[in-house]
Amino acid sequence: MSGGVSQLESLLPRESLLWIFAAQLAVLLPHSVHLPLWLLGGWCIAVYWRLEVFRGRREMPGRMVKLLAVSLALAGLVLTYRRWFALEPMVALLAVSFTLKNIELVSRRDALLSLLLAYFLAATLFVFEQTIPYALYGILCVVIITAALIAQQGLGSARPGRALGMSAKLLAQAMPVMLVLFVVVPRLGPLWAVPQNSNAATTGISDSMSPGDLSELSKSAKPALRISFDGPVPPPEQRYWRGLVYTHFDGRRWSEPGADRGGLNWGRSGPGSRGHGRSHRGEGNDASERPLPAVGPRFRYQVIQEPSNSPWLFALARPHSETRGVRETGDDTLVYKMPVASRLAYDVRSWPRDNASSDARLDALERRNHLQLPAEGNPRARAWARARRDEGLSAEAISDALLNFYNRRFTYTLRPPALGADSVDEFLFSTREGFCEHFASSYVFTMRAAGVPARVVAGYQGGEWVEQQEYLLVREYDAHAWAEIWLPARGWVRVDPTASVAPERIRDGLQSAAADEFMQDALVPLHKFAFISRLQLQWDMVNYRWYKTVVSFDSERQQGLLRRILGEISPLRMALFIGLPMLLALLCLLLWLKLSSRGPTLPVASRLYLRFCQRMAGAGLARNPGEAPGDYARRIERELPRLGPIAARITSAYEKAAYGGDPLAEKQLRRLLRTFWPMRLAGDALRHTDSPTEGQSVGQ
Amino acid sequence: MLEKRFANSGDAPIETGQAAIRPLFRARWLRWLDRRLPAARRVTLNHRKLFVLPSGAGMGFLLVIFLLWLLGTNYENNLVFAVAFLLLGLFVVLPVHTFANLSGLELQLLDAEPAFAGDFGRARIALHKTGKRCHERVRLAWPPEEGIVADVIESDAREVHLDFPLVQRGRVRAPRIYVHSRFPIGLFTCWSWVDLDVEFLVYPQPKSAGPLPFGASVGEGEQLQAVTRGGDDFAGLKNYVAGDSLRHVAWKQYAGGRDLYSKEYASGSDQHLWLDWDLLGGRDVETRLSNLCAWVLEADRAQVPYGLRIPGQTIAPDLGAAHRQQVLTCLALFPVQGIRQ
Numbered sequence A: 001m002s003g004g005v006s007q008l009e010s011l012l013p014r015e016s017l018l019w020i021f022a023a024q025l026a027v028l029l030p031h032s033v034h035l036p037l038w039l040l041g042g043w044c045i046a047v048y049w050r051l052e053v054f055r056g057r058r059e060m061p062g063r064m065v066k067l068l069a070v071s072l073a074l075a076g077l078v079l080t081y082r083r084w085f086a087l088e089p090m091v092a093l094l095a096v097s098f099t100l101k102n103i104e105l106v107s108r109r110d111a112l113l114s115l116l117l118a119y120f121l122a123a124t125l126f127v128f129e130q131t132i133p134y135a136l137y138g139i140l141c142v143v144i145i146t147a148a149l150i151a152q153q154g155l156g157s158a159r160p161g162r163a164l165g166m167s168a169k170l171l172a173q174a175m176p177v178m179l180v181l182f183v184v185v186p187r188l189g190p191l192w193a194v195p196q197n198s199n200a201a202t203t204g205i206s207d208s209m210s211p212g213d214l215s216e217l218s219k220s221a222k223p224a225l226r227i228s229f230d231g232p233v234p235p236p237e238q239r240y241w242r243g244l245v246y247t248h249f250d251g252r253r254w255s256e257p258g259a260d261r262g263g264l265n266w267g268r269s270g271p272g273s274r275g276h277g278r279s280h281r282g283e284g285n286d287a288s289e290r291p292l293p294a295v296g297p298r299f300r301y302q303v304i305q306e307p308s309n310s311p312w313l314f315a316l317a318r319p320h321s322e323t324r325g326v327r328e329t330g331d332d333t334l335v336y337k338m339p340v341a342s343r344l345a346y347d348v349r350s351w352p353r354d355n356a357s358s359d360a361r362l363d364a365l366e367r368r369n370h371l372q373l374p375a376e377g378n379p380r381a382r383a384w385a386r387a388r389r390d391e392g393l394s395a396e397a398i399s400d401a402l403l404n405f406y407n408r409r410f411t412y413t414l415r416p417p418a419l420g421a422d423s424v425d426e427f428l429f430s431t432r433e434g435f436c437e438h439f440a441s442s443y444v445f446t447m448r449a450a451g452v453p454a455r456v457v458a459g460y461q462g463g464e465w466v467e468q469q470e471y472l473l474v475r476e477y478d479a480h481a482w483a484e485i486w487l488p489a490r491g492w493v494r495v496d497p498t499a500s501v502a503p504e505r506i507r508d509g510l511q512s513a514a515a516d517e518f519m520q521d522a523l524v525p526l527h528k529f530a531f532i533s534r535l536q537l538q539w540d541m542v543n544y545r546w547y548k549t550v551v552s553f554d555s556e557r558q559q560g561l562l563r564r565i566l567g568e569i570s571p572l573r574m575a576l577f578i579g580l581p582m583l584l585a586l587l588c589l590l591l592w593l594k595l596s597s598r599g600p601t602l603p604v605a606s607r608l609y610l611r612f613c614q615r616m617a618g619a620g621l622a623r624n625p626g627e628a629p630g631d632y633a634r635r636i637e638r639e640l641p642r643l644g645p646i647a648a649r650i651t652s653a654y655e656k657a658a659y660g661g662d663p664l665a666e667k668q669l670r671r672l673l674r675t676f677w678p679m680r681l682a683g684d685a686l687r688h689t690d691s692p693t694e695g696q697s698v699g700q
Numbered sequence B: 001m002l003e004k005r006f007a008n009s010g011d012a013p014i015e016t017g018q019a020a021i022r023p024l025f026r027a028r029w030l031r032w033l034d035r036r037l038p039a040a041r042r043v044t045l046n047h048r049k050l051f052v053l054p055s056g057a058g059m060g061f062l063l064v065i066f067l068l069w070l071l072g073t074n075y076e077n078n079l080v081f082a083v084a085f086l087l088l089g090l091f092v093v094l095p096v097h098t099f100a101n102l103s104g105l106e107l108q109l110l111d112a113e114p115a116f117a118g119d120f121g122r123a124r125i126a127l128h129k130t131g132k133r134c135h136e137r138v139r140l141a142w143p144p145e146e147g148i149v150a151d152v153i154e155s156d157a158r159e160v161h162l163d164f165p166l167v168q169r170g171r172v173r174a175p176r177i178y179v180h181s182r183f184p185i186g187l188f189t190c191w192s193w194v195d196l197d198v199e200f201l202v203y204p205q206p207k208s209a210g211p212l213p214f215g216a217s218v219g220e221g222e223q224l225q226a227v228t229r230g231g232d233d234f235a236g237l238k239n240y241v242a243g244d245s246l247r248h249v250a251w252k253q254y255a256g257g258r259d260l261y262s263k264e265y266a267s268g269s270d271q272h273l274w275l276d277w278d279l280l281g282g283r284d285v286e287t288r289l290s291n292l293c294a295w296v297l298e299a300d301r302a303q304v305p306y307g308l309r310i311p312g313q314t315i316a317p318d319l320g321a322a323h324r325q326q327v328l329t330c331l332a333l334f335p336v337q338g339i340r341q
Helices: A014-031 A037-055 A063-080 A087-102 A108-128 A132-151 A160-184 A213-217 A272-281 A364-369 A379-390 A395-409 A423-431 A436-449 A497-501 A503-508 A530-551 A555-566 A571-597 A604-618 A629-639 A641-660 A663-674 A678-683 A686-690 A692-699 B002-007 B022-036 B056-075 B078-102 B251-255 B285-302 B321-332
Strands: A223-229 A240-246 A299-305 A326-328 A334-336 A344-350 A454-461 A464-466 A471-475 A479-487 A491-495 B042-044 B051-054 B105-113 B120-129 B135-141 B148-152 B157-165 B170-173 B177-181 B188-194 B199-203 B233-239 B261-266 B273-276 B306-310 B313-318
Touching: A014 A037, A014 A087, A014 A108, A014 A132, A037 A063, A037 A087, A063 A087, A087 A108, A108 A132, A108 B056, A108 B078, A132 A160, A132 A530, A132 B078, A160 A555, A160 A571, A160 B078, A213 A436, A213 A479, A223 A530, A240 A479, A299 A530, A334 A344, A379 A395, A379 A423, A379 A436, A395 A436, A395 A479, A395 A497, A423 A436, A436 A454, A436 A479, A436 A497, A464 A530, A471 A530, A479 A497, A497 A503, A530 B078, A555 A571, A571 B078, A604 A629, A604 A641, A604 A663, A604 A678, A629 A641, A641 A663, B051 B056, B051 B078, B056 B078, B078 B135, B078 B177, B078 B188, B105 B135, B105 B177, B105 B199, B120 B135, B120 B148, B120 B199, B135 B157, B148 B157, B199 B321, B273 B285, B285 B306, B285 B321, B306 B321, B313 B321
Parallel strands: B273 B306
Antiparallel strands: A223 A299, A223 A471, A240 A454, A299 A344, A326 A334, A454 A479, A464 A471, A479 A491, B042 B105, B051 B188, B105 B120, B120 B157, B135 B148, B135 B177, B170 B199, B177 B188, B233 B261, B306 B313
């Protein structure tokens, strides 16, 4: 059907080009964060070239130049991205394709292709970011691209105000359809494995811990978790969000089991490696095989985790989650099937240890793993531990002695002095100033040396309520490390050595525990202004609600919402739910069509006269277009003589009313018309003319 | 008859895959169109006459929506879903706008100018607004001609000229006009096939047959006799007819308060210019008509009164636009088979 478009018209005018480039720029701008610089440069060159062609200063690039451009772009992609099955190279490929399209942007078809690509690229932005500002920007992009499509229609449509206005109008009308579809269309879940955003740096807690790691985190006020409870809320001193368990110690670093064997490197390798690491640990009791406790769960909550680019999730002890992709590990933590690249929401039920049954067992291999220590180093700590064991103290007594030791002599600080090779010895017996990782590390080391199975747990502790306990906001500076020891009668028991030094850290959070040092490096100490903190919390709450209602709207929530709206989900109700808004929208549109197509309203006399003409047409004598009323009356007189007199009276009344503005004539016209039924009159005798009753009965 | 109408429009309204069923299908389609959209010189487009379907661009747009849906599904990304649904919503409301853009547009055939075969016939068509709504980017065409684009925005009416290629002389009925628009985004096409009852009078294609046959007569061995160009002897006055040469107007009489007269110059009855069918013996019918046509034009240009003699019809020598048209019409409507001699 495009045969009717002329060759000349299929060439792109200047406005079309500028609109296309504007749309591309709008789409590329936010992507520039993760696109290589050469790509953006290439885009600028392509646009410049195309505009020069338009000005007639340059030719369209020839075959060789195009070939060169394509090979350069491909080479650039190959050199920039080593891995192809990832998100960034895909996006870069899209951007490259419309950049290259620019230098052969000739026909309307090319323009369309370019803009359709732009739609797609605009949507891929959301795979990287789903925050409110990005969502708004995405809508802006769609409006601009649609305006660019509109501008392709011709010069009249290409004026910026008109194109944008019409685009916004059309998209506003599309909004209701979008809302209904958003709620109704089923979410199928991934159809195949897709590349994830993998190049981003890991943030938050990492897979190993050496002195200074967590104090580094304490400088960041970025949100890490947002937790909303369904039912009871744990008291502050129980809010230990467990993430990782470190069992291996090499004298300085604590790490996950198997990390030293190179099997655990989350940032680079895929989800398979977790299983690999597990197998080295050889824990027979995989989480799925362990029965959940009979009583409980005590806590039900939803965690929304910020992207960390690592697979660890955070939950209270003995967690269990039904959320897809979340798995429970042998040491009571949760992992996701892949690194968390965008915000992730997961529902958790927790059975805290204090009411756990005591039939837990530790097999020989696990026992050995949890007693592992480097062959040598830190002799004083070992000696101290051996002395306590030789005194015949129980595990609890040794632990109490150690905690007492901390309590009497140690200082909790965000800026601990550097430690040398025997880090535990130096900390315990000389510096005695440290952050949570120092306490946890030295505690576990000493307990192990005393023959008590122990491990370091890293995660977050605490959190800040937002908006009357709507949710708990846990920030990066809430990162914390503590210890767990194995007591034969009770199983794994949490011991937090930091609590014995700085109980306020556990109760009130870092800010009150280290007030002087807290966020000291911040460029602007915003946290010191209460109202700014409040504003930040408000903004966080808006974000949280946005995420909870829109971004994490999945099939479960979908069913919940539909059930709330419809009562129950039956085909009939669904059909009504989808059909009614559509019908309503259609009716509105039709009404609008009707109203907008109606000409200027006619004066009363003209409308009455039109009615007269319609009735005459019904009687078989229609008024010709442009025929003067007088001529028409004479023609009626000539062809239907019986109607002649009354037609003449109506006509003269009309002329008086319309042109003379005579209200009496208008009244007369109305009266005459009331009894004017030419179809009957033409057929019957004229004598019924004056019978008003008949006219009325027919007229209604 | 309708099939014939579209015969010269090459690849027109619908593309059906198979060549075998195509003529059949087209005939049915045209019969249906004739019932639904009868020919009229004035047609108002409305829901009964308009069709709306996605264009090629619209299908591409749907493909993008599908790809976005895939992206949203695989990444479980609700914002990508939202974009996909927003575009789908746009796709749902667009046909209404595309339809509304053409609905209410009135097309009226003002006239169809006669033309020579091998030339373009020009139809003058008025586009009216019947309501307040504007009609933008309205395209009119006789496919495969490119046609024209018109906006009816500010004024209530607009006159457009639509050209139709004419091949054969005679009365040629133009096929239906393809009225369509893709406003506002080009994802949908709204169209109609309007029969404005356009009929062109097509004169034969002028083909030169040498100089004008002054004073020539047939009979004496079909030899053309050169005669001096007559017309110097004043013969009398006749009523002025539009198209008479101004040089021959009797200005003296006109200045004296009388009506406008033309001076008639006689050159003797056999000195009249007769464009005679028999002068062109040995050629086929169409060529003879083309040659006569060329002579008519030449004589008219030279302002020489000329007469026409063709089998079955004789037109006395005269001059002027009316005469010229009468002669040309006579040539145009000469029966195709010719007359047996």
